[in-house]
Amino acid sequence: MQLRAILQALRKNRGLSQAQLAQLIGVKQGRVAKIERDPLNLSTKQLIRVLSSLNAELCIQAKETPSDSPPRSTQDGNADANASTNAVIQPPAW
16 A cells, blocks of 8 residues: 555544644645645655654564574674664654
8 A cells, every 4th residue: 555545544534634634733734635645755754743643653664584594794793784673663742
């Protein structure tokens, strides 16, 4: 599912109009329409603000490494960036 569909579905499932969501995040209704039409132009901060207003969170999950190969280490002993990692970005309290 694409981000635009997810954002629109979240808003509708919360029973919010674009105007109501706009009021929650402090923008005009036209900005919400633009966000839903082209969410890839949002900054991470803006996306988290929208998600927070929709009582949602952003979860990032790295691709899994094959189960038969352990995460690789770099020369300095730190885990390789390609190792399986999960992160949840909690929205700030507004």
